[in-house]
Amino acid sequence: MQKLFILFFLLLSTGMQSQSLLIPDRVFDGENLFANWIVIVNDNYIDYAGPLNGNPIKTTKDTIYLKGTTLMPGIIEGHSHLLLHPYNETSWNDQVLKESSAERAIRGAVYAKKSLLAGITTMRDLGAEGAGYTDVYLKKTIDEGIIPGPRLLVAGPAIVATGAYGPKGFHEGVKVPLGAETVSGIDEAIRTVRRQIGNGSDFIKVYADYRWKTGEPAQPTFLQNELEVMVATAETAGRYVVAHASTPEGMRRAVLAGVETIEHGDSGTLKEFNLMKENNVAFCPTLAAGEAVEQYNGWIKGKGPVPKRIIQKKATFKEALQSGVEILFGGDVGVFSHGENYREMELMVEYGMTPLAVLQSATSINARVFHLNGLGRIRKGFLADIIAVQGDPTKDISAIKSVKFVMKDGEVYLADK
Ligand SMILES: [Zn+2]
Numbered sequence: 171m172q173k174l175f176i177l178f179f180l181l182l183s184t185g186m187q188s189q190s191l192l193i194p195d196r197v198f199d200g201e202n203l204f205a206n207w208i209v210i211v212n213d214n215y216i217d218y219a220g221p222l223n224g225n226p227i228k229t230t231k232d233t234i235y236l237k238g239t240t241l242m243p244g245i246i247e248g249h250s251h252l253l254l255h256p257y258n259e260t261s262w263n264d265q266v267l268k269e270s271s272a273e274r275a276i277r278g279a280v281y282a283k284k285s286l287l288a289g290i291t292t293m294r295d296l297g298a299e300g301a302g303y304t305d306v307y308l309k310k311t312i313d314e315g316i317i318p319g320p321r322l323l324v325a326g327p328a329i330v331a332t333g334a335y336g337p338k339g340f341h342e343g344v345k346v347p348l349g350a351e352t353v354s355g356i357d358e359a360i361r362t363v364r365r366q367i368g369n370g371s372d373f374i375k376v377y378a379d380y381r382w383k384t385g386e387p388a389q390p391t392f393l394q395n396e397l398e399v400m401v402a403t404a405e406t407a408g409r410y411v412v413a414h415a416s417t418p419e420g421m422r423r424a425v426l427a428g429v430e431t432i433e434h435g436d437s438g439t440l441k442e443f444n445l446m447k448e449n450n451v452a453f454c455p456t457l458a459a460g461e462a463v464e465q466y467n468g469w470i471k472g473k474g475p476v477p478k479r480i481i482q483k484k485a486t487f488k489e490a491l492q493s494g495v496e497i498l499f500g501g502d503v504g505v506f507s508h509g510e511n512y513r514e515m516e517l518m519v520e521y522g523m524t525p526l527a528v529l530q531s532a533t534s535i536n537a538r539v540f541h542l543n544g545l546g547r548i549r550k551g552f553l554a555d556i557i558a559v560q561g562d563p564t565k566d567i568s569a570i571k572s573v574k575f576v577m578k579d580g581e582v583y584l585a586d587k
Contacts, residue, residue, distance in 0.1 A: 244291025
């Protein structure tokens with residue numbers, strides 16, 4: 171209902187120079203919280219962020235009052251799938267097998283807008299899951315201003331070992347579209363990484379482990395030299411590799427091969443997290459996906475007994491925190507509803523982080539780990555990706571749900587009436 175009182179307006183790029191003065195109650199600059207700060211935006215960059223007293227305002231014609239809010243950098247979602255939607259609506263198998271790339275692109279366009287209005291101004295999208303390079307074209311249409319959406323970093327198809335991905339359960343005579351691209355051997359690994367980069371992948375996603383048969387626990391997939399050669403090929407092209415890994419051995423191989431981030435890490439132990447820390451590999455825990463899947467399986471949070479998988483994930487997350495590994499904000503949104511990215515932040519707090527640390531993770535830390543210079547901070551010279559939320563999310567992380575203002579690249583997409 172609240173949305174009735176909010177005015178959405180999409181501004182067309184006019185090419186005219188514009189300046190706005192933003193006056194919130196407080197500013198989280200990507201690192202710390204400051205009271206009585208103001209922010210001045212010139213065109214698409216931040217020209218001033220600091221105390222009201224002695225600020226250099228001269229020609230401001232557009233003042234935006236954001237009373238009661240905390241202004242902060244646009245949120246950087248670290249693990250999304252814009253081309254998937256919640257599995258309790260349609261199973262992953264049926265999305266891959268029955269929804270065409272056209273349908274998935276149209277859905278993706280709707281989810282991109284939803285995400286932006288929820289304060290997500292950048293997304294690292296972790297695989298088109300059977301929709302080829304649809305993510306590359308979703309990104310292109312956003313960049314060209316055809317549809318509103320976050321800045322995207324896209325993987326294209328993830329790379330999996332031959333035989334190690336779904337949909338599964340068909341006999342060998344049935345031709346099934348896979349949710350990723352298969353690779354075996356050094357030559358094919360090199361060729362596939364090169365082809366993907368040529369086709370528009372911003373980075374390479376590999377599966378370092380996966381279940382080989384439905385219902386089985388995950389096992390490592392790629393050999394060490396296959397992983398190493400994919401990293402070397404990507405790095406030669408100025409790209410990087412991220413790894414899905416949930417087993418200790420899968421995580422270990424991926425870290426030693428030189429990937430930059432590990433996704434999920436469900437069965438990781440202090441040993442693997444220490445190794446990640448030593449090798450400067452960041453950890454994206456995707457807590458919200460795990461909770462969503464358990465709830466789709468019948469768990470009623472707060473009522474039924476806590477599922478084993480959740481108990482284990484909480485213990486794992488504590489060990490990750492103990493190791494000091496860099497923690498990324500990324501919930502695997504798409505497994506659950508787009509626009510509800512905040513679920514991951516609430517769980518990061520529930521599982522043991524402070525709200526301030528979670529906010530740093532979702533802004534300045536994700537920006538640094540994803541090589542996004544000029545994003546993730548409210549600071550002079552940075553790009554004007556700015557949001558404001560009602561209340562103070564450094565005290566109560568749930569304030570992050572009440573997004574009142576969204577600016578991306580200097581353009582306002584959501585503002586209070
Ligand atoms: Zn994912």
